[in-house]
Amino acid sequence: MxxxxxxxxxxxxxxxxxxxxxxxxxxxxxxxxxxxxxxxxxxAPEITEALIKRLEHPIYGYTLQDNSFWQSAIDWIDKRHQWKVHRKDFVFVAGIVPALGFLVEAFTQPKEKVGIFSPVYPPFRDNIVGNDRTLVEIPFINTDNRYFIDFDLFEEELKNGLKLLIFCHPHNPSGRVWSKEELEKILQLCDQYDCNIISDEIHADLMFYGHKHIPFASLSDVAEKRVVTCMAPSKTFNLAGLNCAYLIFKNKELQDKYVNRVKHMHLDFGGLMATESMKAAYNQGxxxxxxxxxxxxxxxxxxxxxxxxxxxxxxxxxxxxxxxxxxxxxxxxxxxxxxxxxxxxxxxxxxxxxxxxxxxxxxxxxxxxxxxxxxxxxxxxxxxx
The missing domain is CATH 3.90.1150.10 (Aspartate Aminotransferase, domain 1)
Incomplete structure (x- = not known):
């Protein structure tokens, strides 16, 4: 090292x-x-070098995320998580937190119920309440200082009209990695009760002690229909200040709902520094x-x-x-x-x-x-x- x-x-x-x-x-x-x-x-020094090289060109105008940008993410996800994604699946976002708010708006109506497992990253709650949706908190079961999902309580909330689940995978703040069996159980219940899933996987690259991240949407055709994936290089490479992240949609209907919500605000493409940093991170880091x-x-x-x-x-x-x-x-x-x-x-x-x-x-x-x-x-x- x-x-x-x-x-x-x-x-x-x-x-x-x-x-x-x-x-x-x-x-x-x-x-x-x-x-x-x-x-x-x-x-990574390779990221710093790439940014310096780009800044030596003195025009910092509007920047597109071209094929090389998306290919860097495609290759990284394939190598890291053995998940095949394609250019058409992606939408750029300047950060996962603001994207969560627009996803909630796109997939639910005011007062409809949006669920989280608790405790969890605070902006999940903020984006639900701030968008005038009904927050449903489902507490984890703490057994021997480790969190587990209360599936009985979760199913009760689904029966009571839960429309959307914002899921932290892996979990922040506990660092819990969810097993395939747990993910499949969540998916089975959500599909049974017609509830879509936003899966925040921003910490997916930071796995320890032999644990393996399973992209939620990679599980099955049902997962592709139900799950929107949020990812970014920012936690992995310490790039949070450069505002670079992306959503992965395997369901075009859900993708269209989101894009129609944000496109008129030009929130589906990003800046120069974000573009260069992600390419350098994924290709050279x-x-x-x-x-x-x-x-x-x-x-x-x-x-x-x-x-x-x-x-x-x-x-x-x-x-x-x-x-x-x-x-x-x-x-x-x-x-x-x-x-x-x-x-x-x-x-x-x-x-x-x-x-x-x-x-x-x-x-x-x-x-x-x-x-x-x-x-x-x-x-x-x-x-x-």
Whole structure:
């Protein structure tokens, strides 16, 4: 493994969400921010070189996503996930979160029921409620510090009129990878009760401990009919600020519904930097990517081991660079936040942001140089003594 990820790089001069919001979120700037899900690690040098080369041309006009752009995604998905997708299946989006909102609008009517399994990534909830749909939260079953789907409750909600499921695959915040059997059960129930599925697979490339990602829509003809897939290079290659993502539709009827919703706003094509970064990432970033996986898995092992003999229980993730912390032994959510933010001075993310099922939990990002995590754990462990 090359030494890409040992240097602590200062991001404060460049208006970064993670650092500039410390005072707002945690009450102080004297805090190690381990919250928002981007990496404090440099992207692949091949991506930087490609962007510099393009910027040397002094005209930065409207940019199309040409065949080479889409072929890079087709090849990456085939190699990484053994799923055959085609140019006609894709629609560009500037980010999965805004696309979720338009998908909800395209596939449901106001007041209709849209479901999520909870706890889950906060913008799922925001895009349902903000679009005047009825939010249905289906809590996971927590067994031995691992989440499982309550299929009985899920079926009850489907019987009660659930029209759309927004599904996190792999799961954020717990890092849970869903098995083929679980996916098939979700699909069987959704097809039985006429419910479509938006599958957010943005963390699909970040698999650890031998786990394998199964693209939901790849399961069967029924899955192709029911599932819209959301993917991006942004989590894998730390490109979130470049606004590059895409949707995959195997069902042209669903694709047309979405495109008809966004096309007049010109939201189905993207910018110059997004285009160049994705091509470089998928075509040239393999070696860096493999080094990243080793680095992140080492960091996860370290964090889980450090919490092992404390009152805080770390839910070891199968995927993602996020660790979900069960902190209920520390007291109420306000007491937990005071412990991390005011005592330990470590800015993990408030579990209640992920829904009521996140009460008593916090989310920690491991995508840092190990030295940063070591300092954060030193602060936490000192306060637990």
């Amino acid at each position: 090359q030494n890409h990820f040992t240097k602590n790089i200062d991001r404060t001069p460049f208006s970064t969400v993670k650092y500039d919001l410390r005072k707002v979120l945690f009450g102080t700037e004297d805090i190690i921010p381990l919250w928002v899900a981007d990496m404090d690690l440099p992207t 393999e070696n860096w990517y493999q080094d990243l996986l080793k680095h992140i898995q080492g960091n996860i092992d370290y964090i889980v081991e450090q919490f092992d003999k404390t009152p805080i229980k770390a839910m070891k993730p199968d995927a993602t660079y996020l660790v979900w912390l069960d902190c209920r032994a520390l007291g109420t959510q306000n007491q937990i936040k005071e412990f991390f933010f005011k005592k330990a001075k470590v800015g993990v993310q408030d579990g209640l942001m992920f829904g009521i099922a996140g009460d008593g939990f916090m989310r920690l990002n491991t995508a840092y140089p190990k030295s940063v995590l070591e300092e954060a754990m030193k602060r936490i462990l000192n306060q637990l003594e």
